[in-house]
Amino acid sequence: MKYRMFSHLYKQLVKPVLFACDPENVHDWFIKFGGVLGRSRVLKNITRCLFRFDHSSLNQTICGLNFPNPAGLSAGFDKNADLTNIMEDVGFGFMQVGTITLHPYAGNPKPRAVRLPHSRALVVNYGLKNIGVEKIIEKTRDLDDDFVRSISIGKTNCHDTADTDAGVADYTQCLSRIIESGVGDIYTINISCPNTFGGEPFITADRLDRLLRSLFRLNIRKPMFLKMPIRLSWE
Secondary structure: OHHHHHHHHHHHHHHHHHOOOOHHHHHHHHHHHHHHHHOOHHHHHHHHHHHOOOOHHHOEEEOOEEEOOOOEEOOOOOOOOOOOOOOOOOOOOEEEEEEEOOOOEOOOOOOOEEEEHHHOEEEEOOOOOEOOHHHHHHHHOOOOOOOEEEEEEOOOOOHHHOOHHHHHHHHHHHHHHHHHHOOOOEEEEEOOOOOOOOOOHHHOHHHHHHHHHHHOOOOOOOOEEEEOOOOOOOO
8 A cells, every 4th residue: 555655646646747847857856865764774764664675585685795685776767876875775685886997987968868758668768877997896895784786897998998998907906996895785786888998898708708818817806896888699
C-alpha cells in the first residue's frame, strides 16, 4: 500500500513538474537533497522506514560480497560521491561511484542532458564530469559500513590522454591511487564513454590488452569488472 501511494504521487504530481524542468538541474537538485539526507541520522532512519525493502530471497553473495538485493545505482549518477551515505536507505543493494578520473574535469559544454519525450529516453553527454580521484578519496575514505560500493574508473577527458600510452598511464595511476587508499569494494574499469577526447580507444582487442596488462601489474586484491560498450559483440 505504501509503495503504491508513493508511485501514484510521483506519477501524478512529482514527475510532471520534474519533466518540465531542465534535466541537469533536476539531477543536481536530487544530488543536493540526497546529500542532506545522508548527513542526518534522523533523516536517514526516516528515509529507510519509507523506502527500504528487505527480503531474504533478494540476498546473494557474489565475489565474496553480500548484496541485499540486485538493484544497484550505476555509474554516471553519483559522479562525485555525494550520495554514498543514503543509497542503502532508499533501497539500493549496491552503487557505483563516478566514473572518476585521475584529474578533474568540469564536463562537456551544456546542454549535456536532453530529454527525448517521445522515445521516453534521456541523452547524456557529460563527458566523465567529476572532481578527480584525490577528492573522491577524501570523501569516501571513512565509510565503514557493509554497503557495497564500486568505484568506476575512467580516463581523464582531455587532449593529453587521447594517445593510447598516455591513456593507459592515466587509468593505471588512477586505479593505483584507489588501491592505495583502500576505498571501495569493487573496481570497475570503464572503457565505454564515446563523448570524450579520443572516443573509446580501448574497445579494440590489442589496446584493451595493453590496458589490462598495465592494470594487472598493480596489487589488485578486490573484485574488478570491465564496463564494455553494449553495441559490441561478445567476441
